Amino acid sequence: MSKKATPLASNFFSLASKPNLFSNLHSPISYFPLKPSMISLPSKFPTQTRCVHSKPSLSSSGEIHVIVGPMFAGKTTTLLHRVQAEINDGRNVAIIKSNKDNRYGLDSVVTHDGVKLPCCALPNLSSFKQNFGQDAYDQLDVIGIDEAQFFEDLYDFCHEVADHDGKTVIVAGLDGDYLRRSFGSVLDIIPLADSVTKLSAQCEICGKRAAFHLKKDRGDTDRTDWRD
Numbered sequence: 001m002s003k004k005a006t007p008l009a010s011n012f013f014s015l016a017s018k019p020n021l022f023s024n025l026h027s028p029i030s031y032f033p034l035k036p037s038m039i040s041l042p043s044k045f046p047t048q049t050r051c052v053h054s055k056p057s058l059s060s061s062g063e064i065h066v067i068v069g070p071m072f073a074g075k076t077t078t079l080l081h082r083v084q085a086e087i088n089d090g091r092n093v094a095i096i097k098s099n100k101d102n103r104y105g106l107d108s109v110v111t112h113d114g115v116k117l118p119c120c121a122l123p124n125l126s127s128f129k130q131n132f133g134q135d136a137y138d139q140l141d142v143i144g145i146d147e148a149q150f151f152e153d154l155y156d157f158c159h160e161v162a163d164h165d166g167k168t169v170i171v172a173g174l175d176g177d178y179l180r181r182s183f184g185s186v187l188d189i190i191p192l193a194d195s196v197t198k199l200s201a202q203c204e205i206c207g208k209r210a211a212f213h214l215k216k217d218r219g220d221t222d223r224t225d226w227r228d
């Protein structure tokens with residue numbers, strides 16, 4: 001069989017980076033209260049990823065990196081590691097989380113073992129620019145999003161921030177609910193993503209690797225979102 005590309009196949013090619021038609025990256029200005037060494041993180045979660053550490057050039061487009069897994073897998077820990085690495089690289093970072101997740105208060109993203117960084121807690125992502133201020137938004141290089149499963153406008157936001165505004169977005173959230181059904185819009189952004197990291201937790205019963213979670217009480221068995 002001929003190895004020559006068919007006309008249809010030749011219409012497609014791989015892209016190392018997305019064309020950025022609208023990139024308008026500004027020189028880093030320190031204004032946001034996230035500073036190098038604000039936190040000391042445990043080292044058990046790797047911070048190295050394919051693209052996260054590369055500084056953008058004026059011609060580079062944005063990036064989207066997705067971290068998923070069950071509860072207690074270390075998603076927030078990994079997000080904070082990556083955010084901290086960006087801060088240490090001198091990049092301007094903001095973190096957003098859903099205001100539905102108020103387990104550890106609303107002013108910080110907090111891991112289950114108590115590591116935290118300040119954040120904006122919002123009902124939806126479309127309100128971020130207005131809350132944060134357009135000038136401050138323009139200075140941002142990186143936006144971290146935690147509890148992404150609760151944001152219905154996740155796809156549009158990531159698309160605009162990365163592909164239109166040229167920023168890096170690091171998204172952490174549950175890919176599935178306790179019945180292993182797709183949760184919110186997290187899976188919808190996989191086609192947009194530069195990297196996807198699926199973490200696992202440790203089974204509370206047998207200690208083995210756990211890819212899913214169970215809900216212990218049996219109430220509201222149909223509902224994905226039990227935070228409402």
Ligand SMILES: Nc1ncnc2c1ncn2[C@@H]1O[C@H](COP(=O)(O)OP(=O)(O)O)[C@@H](O)[C@H]1O
Pocket residue numbers: 069070071072073074075076077078110111112113
């Ligand atoms: N009940 C628990 N089960 C598992 N891990 C726990 C528990 N309580 C605290 N932890 C700690 O929380 C860490 C993961 O926290 P976090 O990054 O917030 O997870 P995720 O965001 O995936 O829910 C684990 O590495 C572990 O040290």
Ligand SMILES: Cc1cn([C@H]2C[C@H](O)[C@@H](COP(=O)(O)O)O2)c(=O)[nH]c1=O
Pocket residue numbers: 070071072075076101173174176177178179213223224225226227
């Ligand atoms: C499995 C599952 C979880 N939730 C809620 C419970 C918590 O508020 C978050 C998960 O937080 P974590 O940082 O990953 O521990 O999601 C839910 O509403 N429905 C579910 O099925």
